[in-house]
Amino acid sequence: MPGFSGILPAAITPVDDDGTLLTSSFELLLTRLYEAGAHGLYVCGQTGEGLSLAPEVRERALEIALAQSPAGRVVVAHVGAASTREALRLARHAARAGAHAISSLPPAAAPSFAAVRAYYEALAAAGPPVLIYYFPEFSPTIQTVDQVLELCSIPNVVGLKFTDFDLYRLSLLQRAGYTVLNGRDEVLAAGLLMGAHGGIGSFYNLVPELFVDLYNHTQAGRWTEARAVQDRINLLIRAVLHFPLIAAIKRLLSWSGIPSGHPVLPRLPLEPAAEGALRAAVAASGFNPEGFLTAA
Numbered sequence: 602m603p604g605f606s607g608i609l610p611a612a613i614t615p616v617d618d619d620g621t622l623l624t625s626s627f628e629l630l631l632t633r634l635y636e637a638g639a640h641g642l643y644v645c646g647q648t649g650e651g652l653s654l655a656p657e658v659r660e661r662a663l664e665i666a667l668a669q670s671p672a673g674r675v676v677v678a679h680v681g682a683a684s685t686r687e688a689l690r691l692a693r694h695a696a697r698a699g700a701h702a703i704s705s706l707p708p709a710a711a712p713s714f715a716a717v718r719a720y721y722e723a724l725a726a727a728g729p730p731v732l733i734y735y736f737p738e739f740s741p742t743i744q745t746v747d748q749v750l751e752l753c754s755i756p757n758v759v760g761l762k763f764t765d766f767d768l769y770r771l772s773l774l775q776r777a778g779y780t781v782l783n784g785r786d787e788v789l790a791a792g793l794l795m796g797a798h799g800g801i802g803s804f805y806n807l808v809p810e811l812f813v814d815l816y817n818h819t820q821a822g823r824w825t826e827a828r829a830v831q832d833r834i835n836l837l838i839r840a841v842l843h844f845p846l847i848a849a850i851k852r853l854l855s856w857s858g859i860p861s862g863h864p865v866l867p868r869l870p871l872e873p874a875a876e877g878a879l880r881a882a883v884a885a886s887g888f889n890p891e892g893f894l895t896a897a
Contacts (some may be wrong), residue, residue: 603731605675605702605760605780606798610805610807613650613850614662615861622658623663626860630668630806630828633859637809637864640799642666643762647706647739650847651679656687660694667699669877677732681705689727690825696728700731702760704732707740716750717742725757732782734775736764746773753779760798763820768795786812787838790831792826793819804838806850807893833887840886844871844879853883857893 609844612634615626631642644666645651645659649739654662670676678700680691695703705724711717717740725731732753735743743749753761753774757810760780764773768791773783775796783792786802789812805812811834818827841849848871851861863870871879881888 604798605677607675607822608638608799608805608809608816609643609675609677609782609801610634610639610812610836611643611801611803612644612666613806613847613861614645614649614651614654614658615851615852615854615859616654616658616865617652617862619835620655620658620865622661622665623860623862624661626862627662627665628669629859630854631666633672634805634809635669635674637676638806638813639809641677641701642670643677643704644679645682646679646704646801648806648847648850649679650865650868652681652683653868656682656690659691660698663695663834664698664701669775675701676819677702677704677707678729679704680724681708683708685774685790686725688720689723692724692729695777700729702730702759703728703747704734706736707742709740711740711742714742714748718755721752721758722755725755725819730759731755733758733761733782734764736784738764740893746770749774750777753777762801763792763797768792770880772796787835788831789834790815790819790824790827793827794824803846803850804834804841807853808834808837810887813881836886837883840882840888842878843882844875845869849879853890853893856880856891871874 615623675678678695682688764784772795783797815830854861
């Protein structure tokens with residue numbers, strides 16, 4: 602079993618306007634990520650628009666990710682869905698396909714913490730190890746460290762994706778013995794300093810080499826160098842976050858030679874004026890808006 606650590610890009614899911622998976626583009630993206638040194642993948646999460654895709658598309662994307670992954674790399678399938686029934690369908694498929702773990706955002710419709718716990722208990726009984734998803738901006742139902750620890754105590758839950766800027770809270774969860782994967786790209790270096798075992802992120806699609814370099818610096822204790830790489834990454838993040846995130850990343854990948862389509866509706870594509878502004882902003886941050894296929 603590969604370890605749940607290192608750099609796990611939250612892979613974009615390239616689709617056409619009908620929501621059909623662009624298989625060759627997805628394969629090209631995964632090859633790119635692994636050639637950059639990624640330690641695994643996080644498939645069909647928020648960045649991968651899993652909640653907006655048909656279950657069949659999500660299942661096919663996971664199968665491709667598993668087929669494309671070299672030995673020793675970890676593939677985590679995000680199975681969050683509008684209903685527990687659909688999430689369980691995806692979890693059982695992930696188990697059959699050979700995913701190393703499943704993960705899920707808390708259900709948006711859950712009325713209480715008890716409902717969230719029941720949801721994760723159902724997923725944990727479905728097969729692969731579970732990484733819960735702590736994201737207070739998305740799900741305010743989970744508020745305290747004690748609640749997160751209660752979820753992590755569910756049998757077959759091994760840890761969590763931690764998407765928050767409260768890195769003291771991250772450190773408390775890591776000290777309790779659970780795998781914690783940092784989910785805020787802007788503070789990966791700080792998250793690793795506070796005990797995170799790795800990271801899952803959106804911008805890993807664009808500059809995976811930089812995230813791998815950052816991680817390697819931290820593992821060797823080179824914190825000054827890690828901070829310098831983080832600062833460079835953050836120049837790109839600040840530039841791109843002026844635009845809708847998924848639309849911007851898909852455009853940048855498409856311009857760089859990985860046709861990724863547009864976001865799944867109801868997310869809207871960038872208007873032509875916004876595309877021009879994105880090109881200018883990325884160039885001003887020191888990156889080539891058409892060069893994300895090449896090492897940064």
